[in-house]
Amino acid sequence: MAPLARLWSQAAGVRWRLLGAAVVGALATGCAVGLMATSAWLIARAAQQPPVLYLMVAVVSVRTLGIGRGVLRYVERLISHDAAFRVLGGIRQRLVAHLALIAPAALPVWRRGDLLARTVDDVDDAGDAFLRGLLPLAGAALVGAGTVVLLALILPAAGVALAVALVVACVLVPVLSARRSARVEGQAVQIRAGRTRLVTELLDDLPELTVSDGLAGRLDELDQIETDSRRIAAGTARAAGVAAAVAVAAMGAAVWVAAWFGVPAVAAADLNPVLLAVIVLTPLALTDTVQAVGVAAAALHRATAALRRLFAVMDTPPVTAPPPVHPRPLPEPAAGAIIRLRGVGARWPGADRDALTDIDLDLVPGRRIVVAGESGSGKSTLLAVLLGFLTPTTGRITLDGVDVAELDPDQVRTRFSWCDQSAHLFDSTVLENVRLARPDADAAQVEAALREAGAGGWLDGLPQGLDTPVGEHGRAVSGGERQRIALARAILADRPVLLADEPAAHLDGATAESVTARIMRPDPGRCVLLVSHRPQDEALADQVVRLAGGRRVG
Numbered sequence: 265m266a267p268l269a270r271l272w273s274q275a276a277g278v279r280w281r282l283l284g285a286a287v288v289g290a291l292a293t294g295c296a297v298g299l300m301a302t303s304a305w306l307i308a309r310a311a312q313q314p315p316v317l318y319l320m321v322a323v324v325s326v327r328t329l330g331i332g333r334g335v336l337r338y339v340e341r342l343i344s345h346d347a348a349f350r351v352l353g354g355i356r357q358r359l360v361a362h363l364a365l366i367a368p369a370a371l372p373v374w375r376r377g378d379l380l381a382r383t384v385d386d387v388d389d390a391g392d393a394f395l396r397g398l399l400p401l402a403g404a405a406l407v408g409a410g411t412v413v414l415l416a417l418i419l420p421a422a423g424v425a426l427a428v429a430l431v432v433a434c435v436l437v438p439v440l441s442a443r444r445s446a447r448v449e450g451q452a453v454q455i456r457a458g459r460t461r462l463v464t465e466l467l468d469d470l471p472e473l474t475v476s477d478g479l480a481g482r483l484d485e486l487d488q489i490e491t492d493s494r495r496i497a498a499g500t501a502r503a504a505g506v507a508a509a510v511a512v513a514a515m516g517a518a519v520w521v522a523a524w525f526g527v528p529a530v531a532a533a534d535l536n537p538v539l540l541a542v543i544v545l546t547p548l549a550l551t552d553t554v555q556a557v558g559v560a561a562a563a564l565h566r567a568t569a570a571l572r573r574l575f576a577v578m579d580t581p582p583v584t585a586p587p588p589v590h591p592r593p594l595p596e597p598a599a600g601a602i603i604r605l606r607g608v609g610a611r612w613p614g615a616d617r618d619a620l621t622d623i624d625l626d627l628v629p630g631r632r633i634v635v636a637g638e639s640g641s642g643k644s645t646l647l648a649v650l651l652g653f654l655t656p657t658t659g660r661i662t663l664d665g666v667d668v669a670e671l672d673p674d675q676v677r678t679r680f681s682w683c684d685q686s687a688h689l690f691d692s693t694v695l696e697n698v699r700l701a702r703p704d705a706d707a708a709q710v711e712a713a714l715r716e717a718g719a720g721g722w723l724d725g726l727p728q729g730l731d732t733p734v735g736e737h738g739r740a741v742s743g744g745e746r747q748r749i750a751l752a753r754a755i756l757a758d759r760p761v762l763l764a765d766e767p768a769a770h771l772d773g774a775t776a777e778s779v780t781a782r783i784m785r786p787d788p789g790r791c792v793l794l795v796s797h798r799p800q801d802e803a804l805a806d807q808v809v810r811l812a813g814g815r816r817v818g
């Protein structure tokens with residue numbers, strides 16, 4: 265489906281608002297035209313010095329139309345922005361929800377800055393399709409047609425002249441420049457996305473780029489983007505200038521033609537001289553409206569380019585099956601969760617072979633399992649499958665006897681806590697970073713979890729204690745402290761199954777030992793599955809699962 269048609273289909277809930285905004289916008293523009301026509305009549309009639317009472321209706325009309333123009337424009341802005349922001353909110357929500365579905369496999373395809381540009385700038389541009397595109401076009405069409413009819417009723421030649429001028433400025437020029445405008449606006453969207461991507465990467469990787477002497481190259485790249493951006497902006501401004509000039513020239517021509525036919529008509533007593541002022545001056549009131557049509561065409565081209573980029577993300581198939589429409593309730597056994605994998609196979613999208621094949625595994629309360637295997641043997645894929653980030657291609661996973669395919673994946677995930685080798689820390693305090701695992705936990709519970717994770721000494725040395733900021737991406741904490749925060753999260757979450765993916769990978773010997781020992785501490789109510797490259801961890805396990813090439817070999 266064409267991007268704009270698809271946008272319209274997504275605006276189902278606000279179509280009446282948009283139509284209302286179009287009508288109110290047209291009335292506001294109509295007031296401007298009516299104001300010009302009435303003023304022209306008033307000035308011309310007043311020049312004939314009639315009794316003042318003859319002018320009173322026109323005087324009141326001028327006032328009413330003047331006030332009405334402002335009030336109606338304000339109402340139109342309110343309705344149209346409300347409708348557009350509702351549509352944009354919905355698109356952003358669907359976009360982020362879809363990103364969450366495709367994140368485990370597809371996110372590396374798009375750079376972070378590019379996704380930022382899509383989620384922020386492209387969505388805004390999509391909204392301009394309504395605010396600067398379709399609504400001004402609808403207003404111009406309605407008021408233009410109305411004004412042509414008005415002038416044609418007074419003097420047919422003036423109506424025809426205005427109709428021709430409107431077709432030239434509002435149809436012919438945009439159609440002739442459509443191809444170029446689409447190309448330029450598409451380039452503008454790409455350049456802006458490139459700039460956001462580069463600046464995000466620059467800010468993220470500044471220390472590495474500075475040390476590796478890569479900064480100058482990136483700055484040159486940014487410079488080139490700015491040059492391209494200026495070139496595009498100049499081209500867009502030129503096109504807008506030409507469109508504005510054509511609008512003024514077309515309306516000016518309509519004025520001259522009206523005068524050309526109107527003056528002889530007055531001389532021949534076929535036309536009231538007061539109405540001559542009306543047909544000559546009224547087209548001028550349409551100049552702004554006609555100029556807005558040029559801007560609207562460009563806005564629609566830009567919105568189309570932005571929508572293509574948005575739909576490219578939203579059309580990427582997720583790596584997980586859609587959740588069941590009517591999920592079964594989660595079983596609540598008193599003894600803890602029992603998860604069984606039978607013949608499970610999984611393949612990442614785009615891969616030419618399975619990352620897991622025919623895996624049988626039981627996660628039962630109290631069992632501590634170490635998953636070992638060489639790099640690329642499928643250990644992290646096994647965790648991704650368990651967490652519902654990748655749907656198995658074969659086999660079956662059950663949770664307390666129920667196939668997980670029949671359960672809500674978000675509910676299934678409430679059975680797991682997760683301790684990753686590079687846990688993400690948010691730019692907030694230690695307290696909030698740990699509390700992420702259980703938002704209703706109080707400070708005392710967070711502190712207890714941190715102490716249990718072995719971070720008590722570190723915490724005591726922090727002047728601000730739990731309220732210490734960890735910095736962006738946790739830059740203000742060391743690798744060991746980061747892992748202890750991750751472990752504290754898992755402890756605080758207190759879920760029946762703890763999944764840990766090489767939690768000791770970046771730690772020194774002593775810290776690695778203590779973090780791993782806490783994870784593998786016997787607990788009859790909890791199952792632990794630890795992915796590890798460290799042979800000594802196998803001694804702490806009840807069961808060692810060995811993977812090679814995605815298969816169990818032990």
Ligand SMILES: Nc1ncnc2c1ncn2[C@@H]1O[C@H](COP(=O)(O)OP(=O)(O)OP(=O)(O)O)[C@@H](O)[C@H]1O
Nearest residue numbers: 368369612615619638639640641642643644645646
């Ligand atoms: N997100 C992904 N998209 C596509 N392929 C992936 C993805 N993650 C892993 N793979 C592929 O799946 C296979 C198994 O990778 P996995 O990360 O599970 O191995 P691993 O045993 O955890 O390795 P390591 O010990 O190095 O972490 C590899 O061939 C890898 O390239």
